[in-house]
Amino acid sequence: AGLALWPGFLSAREEAGLARELEPLLRRQRYQPQHWDRAIHGYRETEKSQWSQESLAILQRVWDTAFPPGVPQLSLVHVLDLEKSGYIKPHVDSVKFCGCTIAGLSLLSASVMRLVSEKTPEDWVELLLEPRSLYILRGPARYEFTHEILRDEESFFDGRKVPRERRVSVVCRNLPAPPTLT
């Protein structure tokens, strides 16, 4: 529940266009081995607010597909670049900073995302995130399951190896609802 995956959400042309636009921004940085309080290893990242016309049209499609109408989006889009050996450990995105929906486009390399129930860890599911796919986490998948991106050594889907190469993701989130008074 609360989980959706669109293989081929982007055309090959759209993927190439996004990658071309992001490359110079990402290139400015070195890969970080890990962040002291974060789940991500072997990454570099940026937050982007200015987009080309073509990319804006893609993001609009992501927003129309993933977010309920009228939900305030974060104007900054999160761009995460994982090197071949990079990975993301299990975590739940901060409820303080992110709202009900997380929508991610995957570029360049396939990877496996695993979701595990925090309450009942035997309850889990894996998604094959192919390049050009869009995934959406909402509801229980967003709040009650951790998500992670498997490292190359553990990157299997349905018993098949999914070799990890460099992967870039473009992740859209909305704002959390304002706190309610109690």
Ligand SMILES: O=C(O)CCC(=O)C(=O)O
């Ligand atoms: O790269 C992705 O698709 C997910 C990134 C993620 O989980 C995060 O930044 O919190």
Ligand SMILES: [Fe+2]
């Ligand atoms: Fe996350």
